[in-house]
Amino acid sequence: MSPLFVFQLRRVARNRQFLFFTVLLPALFTVFFTQVFAGTPGGVSPEQATATMVAMMSYGAIGAALGATVRPSFDRASGWLRQLRVTPVPQTSVVAVDVAVGMLLTLPPLAVVALTGRFAGGVRLAPGEWAGLVGVLWLGSAVFVALGLLLGWALEEKAAGGAIGIVGTVLAALGGLWVPVELFPSGLRAVAHGLPSYWYAETGRAAAGGALPPAPAIAALVGFAAVFGGLAVLVARRRPLTAVAG
Amino acid sequence: MPPDAVALTDLTVRHGDVLAVDGLDLHVRRGETVALLGPNGAGKSTTVSAVLGLLRPDAGTVRVLGRAPADAVRAGCVGAMLQHGGLPGEARVGEVLHLVRCSYPDPWPLEDLVATTGIGGLLGRDVDALSGGQRQRVLLALALAGQPPLLLLDEPTSAMDVEGRRAFWTTMRDLAAFGTTVVFATHHLEEADAVADRVVVMAGGRVVADGPSAAVRSAVAGRTVRFSAPDGAAFDRVPGVTGATRLGGTVALATTDVEATLRALLADGVALTDLEVRGASLEDAVLSLVGGVR
Numbered sequence: 001m002s003p004l005f006v007f008q009l010r011r012v013a014r015n016r017q018f019l020f021f022t023v024l025l026p027a028l029f030t031v032f033f034t035q036v037f038a039g040t041p042g043g044v045s046p047e048q049a050t051a052t053m054v055a056m057m058s059y060g061a062i063g064a065a066l067g068a069t070v071r072p073s074f075d076r077a078s079g080w081l082r083q084l085r086v087t088p089v090p091q092t093s094v095v096a097v098d099v100a101v102g103m104l105l106t107l108p109p110l111a112v113v114a115l116t117g118r119f120a121g122g123v124r125l126a127p128g129e130w131a132g133l134v135g136v137l138w139l140g141s142a143v144f145v146a147l148g149l150l151l152g153w154a155l156e157e158k159a160a161g162g163a164i165g166i167v168g169t170v171l172a173a174l175g176g177l178w179v180p181v182e183l184f185p186s187g188l189r190a191v192a193h194g195l196p197s198y199w200y201a202e203t204g205r206a207a208a209g210g211a212l213p214p215a216p217a218i219a220a221l222v223g224f225a226a227v228f229g230g231l232a233v234l235v236a237r238r239r240p241l242t243a244v245a246g
Numbered sequence: 247m248p249p250d251a252v253a254l255t256d257l258t259v260r261h262g263d264v265l266a267v268d269g270l271d272l273h274v275r276r277g278e279t280v281a282l283l284g285p286n287g288a289g290k291s292t293t294v295s296a297v298l299g300l301l302r303p304d305a306g307t308v309r310v311l312g313r314a315p316a317d318a319v320r321a322g323c324v325g326a327m328l329q330h331g332g333l334p335g336e337a338r339v340g341e342v343l344h345l346v347r348c349s350y351p352d353p354w355p356l357e358d359l360v361a362t363t364g365i366g367g368l369l370g371r372d373v374d375a376l377s378g379g380q381r382q383r384v385l386l387a388l389a390l391a392g393q394p395p396l397l398l399l400d401e402p403t404s405a406m407d408v409e410g411r412r413a414f415w416t417t418m419r420d421l422a423a424f425g426t427t428v429v430f431a432t433h434h435l436e437e438a439d440a441v442a443d444r445v446v447v448m449a450g451g452r453v454v455a456d457g458p459s460a461a462v463r464s465a466v467a468g469r470t471v472r473f474s475a476p477d478g479a480a481f482d483r484v485p486g487v488t489g490a491t492r493l494g495g496t497v498a499l500a501t502t503d504v505e506a507t508l509r510a511l512l513a514d515g516v517a518l519t520d521l522e523v524r525g526a527s528l529e530d531a532v533l534s535l536v537g538g539v540r
Contacts, residue, residue, distance in 0.1 A: 007337070075334055
């Protein structure tokens with residue numbers, strides 16, 4: 001493992017807020033939604049419990065991907081990225097490590113929420129379905145890693161912190177991660193279908209049912225990843241020139 | 247013959263409409279200690295940034311130890327303290343130092359590096375908890391971490407107290423004695439004079455004086471004698487005086503020999519009301535040099 005990778009991972013791991021919002025909070029929500037509503041008339045069906053867990057896995061992974069990758073904006077503001085540029089550490093590995101750290105950090109919320117769903121939420125899946133569920137959500141999180149890097153490179157420190165919160169909330173709320181899309185009015189449902197978070201959770205719901213992700217979901221996620229990634233590269237190319245003054 | 251440590255040929259850099267560096271030619275031989283001296287806006291930082299490959303020149307070439315700047319940095323040949331460099335948050339000093347040391351092919355042994363830069367008690371400290379002076383010492387340690395043959399320092403002592411400055415320049419002199427090429431930007435004449443064996447004075451993105459520090463010092467070490475004098479009195483011919491300016495009732499004489507000038511004035515019976523003698527500011531000195539060049 002490269003020293004830079006270890007260094008970056010340790011920095012994020014030290015951030016308690018990050019761990020709370022991306023791992024603990026979605027896990028608590030899972031318990032809350034599966035246990036609290038179990039006492040209400042009608043209870044919680046196994047399908048609803050699974051859907052809740054998948055939504056919370058998606059929510060946690062999106063938060064982790066965005067939170068881990070917005071960091072270039074802070075490191076640019078502190079002057080650290082500039083300092084790093086005058087050491088032998090190559091620029092390409094700085095970017096590669098940011099991507100790798102983002103991808104790695106989506107795993108803890110996926111794993112913790114899945115375990116919570118299994119042992120505290122009463123979700124029962126076959127081993128292959130568990131593996132497929134975590135697998136597709138992990139791969140799909142690349143979309144949000146790309147989005148986080150785009151925001152981290154494009155925005156200044158103060159804007160970036162707020163933007164992550166807003167973008168994460170919008171993606172979760174309007175993408176149907178907090179309230180199922182089926183309960184949305186039709187206009188809002190159309191909005192959900194325009195968001196990557198909806199299609200992301202959709203691949204998870206399919207995998208939890210033992211099915212392959214539907215083609216529209218794959219197409220949407222690949223499309224979003226390409227757009228976010230492409231824009232991120234464009235912004236990063238412009239950055240070295242504009243960062244000179246500061 | 248080995249290539250120069252730094253070779254700038256016709257370097258031109260624009261920041262938008264502003265011409266920051268204007269056709270600069272500068273060659274630094276290996277082992278030299280060179281001060282880039284000049285007022286704010288002289289183009290010192292831009293020059294340092296170009297040598298480090300942090301910006302792309304609009305014209306001209308930059309070679310660092312015979313390579314392109316980015317290649318020299320990648321090869322671990324360069325250490326730098328930047329004016330706008332910084333340390334990462336949510337990290338400990340020791341971790342940052344370890345990361346940077348690992349990136350160089352031949353890192354400075356940790357104990358020695360820590361002792362030299364005086365950061366012994368700081369390795370376990372959170373970066374965010376450092377004082378200004380401590381940060382500066384850590385940044386110095388990062389610059390020295392790879393024992394690079396070339397050091398570039400952009401106003402390295404700006405956040406240091408007197409004590410810190412003295413220790414810093416002692417370290418620099420030691421490194422220079424061991425053959426490290428040191429190029430530093432400063433707007434303190436005393437620093438340039440005390441440390442560099444060559445001083446390059448910059449103004450308006452150009453070199454206005456370049457030579458051994460003693461020669462540059464004598465060129466810029468003029469004094470200004472000020473006093474109130476009635477209109478009409480002329481002082482151009484007074485011994486030592488190189489220029490006379492008048493602002494309201496006050497006359498300012500630039501002189502290379504304060505004593506001779508004052509003796510002559512007193513001998514002539516001039517009433518030296520509100521007398522004031524001052525060292526020329528760097529701005530004055532640069533102006534006189536620019537005047538001398540043109």
